[in-house]
Amino acid sequence: MQNILIVGGGAGGLELATRLGKKLGKASKARITLVDKNTSHIWKPLLHEVASGSLDTDTDGVIYSAHAARHGYQFQHGEFIGLNTAEKNLTLAAIYTDEGDLLVPERTLHYDTLVLAIGSVSNDFGTPGVSKHCYFLDSAPQALRFHRALMNNFVRINQQDDDRALNIAIVGGGATGVELAAELYHVAALAKRYGLSAMNAKKLKIHLLEAGPSILPALPSRIADAVRKELSLLGVEVRENTKVSAANAQGFITADDQQIIAGMMVWAAGVKVPNFIAKLAIFELNRLQQILVTPELKAKGFDDIYVLGDCCGFQQQDGSWVPPRAQSAHQMASLVADNILRQRRQKPLKPFVYKDHGSLVNLSRYSTVGSLMGNLTGNSMFIEGKLARFVYISLYRMHQIAIHGWWKGMLLVLVEKMNRAVRPKLKLH
Secondary structure, three states: OEEEEEEOOOHHHHHHHHHHHHHHHOOOOEEEEEEEOOOEEOOHHHHHHHHHOOOOHHHHOEEHHHHHHHHOOEEEEOOEEEEEOOOOEEEEOOEEOOOOOEEEOOEEEEOOEEEEOOOOEEOOOOOOOHHHHOEOOOOHHHHHHHHHHHHHHHHHHHHOOOOOOEEEEEEOOOHHHHHHHHHHHHHHHHHHHHOOOOOOHHHEEEEEEOOOOOOOOOOOHHHHHHHHHHHHHHOOEEEOOOOEEEEEOOEEEEOOOOEEEOOEEEEOOOEEOOHHHHHHOOOOEOOOOOEEEOOOOEEOOOOOEEEOHHHEEOEOOOOOEOOOOHHHHHHHHHHHHHHHHHHHOOOOOOOOOOOOOEEEEEEOOOEEEEEEOHHHOOOOEEEEOHHHHHHHHHHHHHHHHHHHOHHHHHHHHHHHHHHHHHOOOOOOO
């Protein structure tokens, strides 16, 4: 029986495991195994909501082991640390309890077909002090760590007798930084409803720092202009052309030697593939350490290894690289699934063609702006307000349907609406 091993349970990896589990796993035509170092899945574009407390991973996360049992694949909890392409073996690190006791020893998994969907991490570009003093939002555990610190600061601010504010500095004017800034103002306003009577949005001061000339550099200028205006109305200090040279216990130091005081610091500037991929010295990589692939999304030089999502380096005909977005991972997962099935039937494989469906930026409950259509028509259609919010939510609904199916996906939507009516709108612990 063919062993298909998928490493990484992000948007693309989980969708692929679900589809192959239904097609092959349930029929015992192949053994589908999903590997991830975490035990549950949260759609990465929503991590800023986990960090702010607007989203609760306990109720909104997908438990891999339970999902696997329902959808015909197996789940292996562990961190990918080694690969032997000659023997077709993948090594997972040992797992320890919180007390340091060995729970599961180091393991080796065999594969016939390997799919790497390990995603990306924040790129601090070697900036001194960043790794020590900053929060990152690459995973649910990191987002939860930020949330705990945020709530502790809310409690501290609530006990003060003066008007001192909580200063939060966010480096990176991309979607993550922008959306987090707006979401933080929303939860600061919510805190007053849940026992923190002295806490409000006026006691929050956010600095959004972007090294380039404009926030949201990958999006049309009209979107960036609209977002900049909305953030300024909320009270966010947007500082463009501001390069950070270092971080210390007091905040960030800019390239022109200014100190930006901050009680909490977030680094959301750029992404790269985790360093261990380069240390493997197996694959051809680009400057972001993405694995270079063939048109069929196979790692260059390997007929049995596919790559998808943020870790996939796919250069388009115009010389540009497919951007690390959820829609890219979704499209790649669909093609890899088709090509694995076609390869089993000894049919020609399909090449990948990226279709840009546009981009949306959600500013919490205040506004949503973006563009639709992308290169489907050669033009972009600017949208904002309720329509943009509807489309933004629909993208998440499509992901839910892809991993749960239509019936269960719609039930989840209903459950979410019921939860909003009965549970706090802010995670308080």
